[in-house]
Amino acid sequence: MDKYPGKTYQEYTGHKRRVLLAIAVITIVLSFTSLMAGSADISILDAAKAIAGTSSRQLNAIVRNIRLPRLATAASVGASLAMCGAVMQNVLRNPLASASTLGVSQGASFGAAVVIAVSGAGSMYLVSAAAFCGGMITTLVILALSKLRDATPSAIVLSGVAISSMFSGATALIQYFADDEVVASIVYWTFGNLGRAGWKEIAVIASSAMASFVFFISRSWDYNAIESGENTARSLGVNTALLIPVSLVFCALISSVSVAFTGCISFIGLIAPHIVRRFTGNDFRFLIPGSALAGAGLLIAADIASRMVIPPVVLPVGALTSFMGAPLFLYLVFRRRRIG
Amino acid sequence: MIEVRNLSFSYGRHRVLEDISFTVQDGEVLAVMGMNGSGKSTLISAIDRLRRPESGDVLIDGVPVSGMDRKAIAARIAYLPQRCEAAHLSVFDAVLLGRKPYMGFSAGKEDVSICRDMIHRMRLDHLMFRDLDELSGGELQKVLLARSLVQEPRVMLLDEPTSNLDPHNQYWMMSAVRNMASEKGIAVLAVFHDLNLAMAYADKLLFLKNGRSCCLCTPDKVDSALLKEVYAVNADIAEADGRRFAIIRKEFTL
Numbered sequence: 001m002d003k004y005p006g007k008t009y010q011e012y013t014g015h016k017r018r019v020l021l022a023i024a025v026i027t028i029v030l031s032f033t034s035l036m037a038g039s040a041d042i043s044i045l046d047a048a049k050a051i052a053g054t055s056s057r058q059l060n061a062i063v064r065n066i067r068l069p070r071l072a073t074a075a076s077v078g079a080s081l082a083m084c085g086a087v088m089q090n091v092l093r094n095p096l097a098s099a100s101t102l103g104v105s106q107g108a109s110f111g112a113a114v115v116i117a118v119s120g121a122g123s124m125y126l127v128s129a130a131a132f133c134g135g136m137i138t139t140l141v142i143l144a145l146s147k148l149r150d151a152t153p154s155a156i157v158l159s160g161v162a163i164s165s166m167f168s169g170a171t172a173l174i175q176y177f178a179d180d181e182v183v184a185s186i187v188y189w190t191f192g193n194l195g196r197a198g199w200k201e202i203a204v205i206a207s208s209a210m211a212s213f214v215f216f217i218s219r220s221w222d223y224n225a226i227e228s229g230e231n232t233a234r235s236l237g238v239n240t241a242l243l244i245p246v247s248l249v250f251c252a253l254i255s256s257v258s259v260a261f262t263g264c265i266s267f268i269g270l271i272a273p274h275i276v277r278r279f280t281g282n283d284f285r286f287l288i289p290g291s292a293l294a295g296a297g298l299l300i301a302a303d304i305a306s307r308m309v310i311p312p313v314v315l316p317v318g319a320l321t322s323f324m325g326a327p328l329f330l331y332l333v334f335r336r337r338r339i340g
Numbered sequence: 341m342i343e344v345r346n347l348s349f350s351y352g353r354h355r356v357l358e359d360i361s362f363t364v365q366d367g368e369v370l371a372v373m374g375m376n377g378s379g380k381s382t383l384i385s386a387i388d389r390l391r392r393p394e395s396g397d398v399l400i401d402g403v404p405v406s407g408m409d410r411k412a413i414a415a416r417i418a419y420l421p422q423r424c425e426a427a428h429l430s431v432f433d434a435v436l437l438g439r440k441p442y443m444g445f446s447a448g449k450e451d452v453s454i455c456r457d458m459i460h461r462m463r464l465d466h467l468m469f470r471d472l473d474e475l476s477g478g479e480l481q482k483v484l485l486a487r488s489l490v491q492e493p494r495v496m497l498l499d500e501p502t503s504n505l506d507p508h509n510q511y512w513m514m515s516a517v518r519n520m521a522s523e524k525g526i527a528v529l530a531v532f533h534d535l536n537l538a539m540a541y542a543d544k545l546l547f548l549k550n551g552r553s554c555c556l557c558t559p560d561k562v563d564s565a566l567l568k569e570v571y572a573v574n575a576d577i578a579e580a581d582g583r584r585f586a587i588i589r590k591e592f593t594l
Contacts, residue, residue: 004460009432009452012469218445225437227427231390235421236491237414237441281471282428285446 016286019279023290027075027297034071034300035063038307042067066195073197074303074317075296076206077262078272080254082295083209085269086276086287087216088251090223091244092146093230094153096329098269099135099255102156103163105266107138108259110167110174113186117174124201127189128260135256136249138163143248192263192318194303201261208257212250213292219243220284227282265318267325268295268302274328341365342387342495342527347396349379349386356382357551360396364495364544366525369518371532371542375571379551380531381422384497387529388419400494414441418488422499422531424480426473431483434472435459438490455490462486462516478509485513489520496521498530502537510534514541535567535586559584 035047040062042050049055050063085098092102099105111134112127119126145159171190175183197205216223222243225233230240258265276290299317302324306315342364349357357379364370372380386393389405398405400416408416418438427434435458439451459468462482472480481501488496498517502510518541521528532538538545539559547554547570554570567575567586574589 004456004465006465007469009456012430012432221437221440221443221446224427224429224433225440227425227429228434228437229421229425231385232419232421232424234390234410235388235414235417235419236437237411239410277428281430281433283430283433 013286016280016283019276020286020290020293023276023293023297027293027300030297030300030304031071031075034074034304035067037304038062038067038311069197069199069202070194070303071300072199072202073194073205073262074299076202076209077194077258077265078268078295078297078299079292080205080209080212080258080295081265081269082272082291082298083212083216083288084251084255085271085295086273086284086291087223087247088269089273090226090282090284091247092142092153092156093226094157095274096157096270097160098267099251099259100264100266101164101270101329102138102142102160103167104135104138104142104252104255105259105264106164106167106171108132108135108256109190109264110134110171111137112189112260112263113171113174116185116189117178117182124196124261128201128257131260132253132256134167135259136252138167139248139252143245146244189263190318191316192265192321194262194299194317195314196263197261205257205261208254209292212254213288215250216247216288217285219247220288223284224282263318265299266322267329268299268321271325271328272298341401342529343399343402344387345397345399347383347386347398348394349382349391350394355551357386357393360548360553362546362553362556364527364529366494366527367522368543369521369528369530369541371530371538371545372548373532373535373538373545373570374548374554378548380548381499382551383548384419384499384529384531387495388417388497389413390419411441414491416494417497418491418493418495419497420484420488420499420501422503424484426475426480428471428473430469430471431464431475432456432459432468434483435464435486435490438487441491451490455486458486458490477504478506478513481505481509481513485516489524492524493526496526496528496530498528500531500533502532502534510537517541535562539584539586562586 032044032047036042036044042059046055046059047063050059051068053060081099088097089095108131111130115127115130141163142160146156175186222238225236225238234240272295273287273291276287276294280286280290302317302320306317306320309315344360344362347357347360360383372383374380382391385391387398405413432455435455436447436451439447439455443451459465462485464482464486467475467479472483502513505513514537517528520526539562542559544556544558545562546556549570555566563577564575567573574591576587578585578587
């Protein structure tokens, strides 16, 4: 029996748990829809049977070799980008921070373009490694800029815009001087494609996402403290001098790995945390798992849309997320201005 | 007990604090006074090691703060900043953050129960699941005080705790600080601009001028000459209701 009347803290957090559960259920429903949707019509029962390997040979092949890896890629990349966005928005004290708005994705794309131009698109791992380096270098530049004494949150996002356009320009220059085949692979690569990763690559994306998730969730109270400002967090015992760079390195890891294997997928990292924040507030105990689930759900939904809009054509999912994300981005910018 | 020994601090070549020393006993309130830019806020943040002092040290119950990590400092010193970003976080979660130095990965039942009691004591029950960014200045300040208190500190550093508050909340806030300090034996350092509030609630006043300690005295030793030296104003000291008040003369012209 509680000694005070009214709602208890346990009941209050219980509500947030139910929000997470609801997002999880939506994401699971979307996952099954994704398995069923496409040029071959598959019922939910057939999809389940095919996963178990007990359906017809053709259906087994479609589900297990094409749709399931695609789904797993969408889920793990969506979750990675969304967690990255949630944490970057916190440690850089900017609601508009994410891998794509700060130029981390563009840096990774540039790294990939350099390798494709020099050695052709033959070695996927070499391209991925270069993309990873590009993303990491951009993160280090952002981190260094954020340490400058007069670096305001808006200055950081403006720097991100500058860095993105610099990398986009550099990528365009590479394309200008490259032959047609190389240009085609670079363009194809920057579109964002969920069908490129096999199980081995999915394992890499998923394991880096899991490792980052464990780190982020273990530091969720630290991120809550940073919400009240860096000095307040330090006075509450948070070692921000270590936490902020380590968090950004984890962000760079998961966003670069995602970009490396699937190309540029914008806006998921920006939108997913903002949607979840409306229901859970800035409590990172719920915001991190919620963003991961919502990011996975959003990218799965975008993938379903990319296959369903003009069947049998599969539209580039990166183009679709940008198309859907931009209006929401504008909404966020203007809503903030009204409040401010 | 907190002992500040020969503390100095510079921003680059600009010396902001010069050789500051004083002691505050358990349960005692020290008001840090002085003009804008005299180094008051810098002194508070240097004591909490949010800024690294150039020389000198701070001892809490005889143990130097310079050898402690952030978590150990947070278990001893609570800091209430002048401006706090009103996060999109509930009042309860914001108070729970005060338990951060004692938490492992998450808040335990005991942490929740300590915070619930403090929320009740600060009369915040009706607001506890509201977000900080929906609160008024006075309510937010109460939440921050509650958070500082659940930190179970030995020392509390308050940077202009009453600057955004109406008279009711100013006196409520300082009475709460005063009571909690004596009840829990906390040494309190508070930056003030309001001379009369400082004289009403502080045991001692430390006047800073250009980063140097100008005078450390009890409220009954504050006189016109001191106020002239520190603030460059002509003031009279009056007594009413058994208390001393500074009345500053209107003599500025443009």
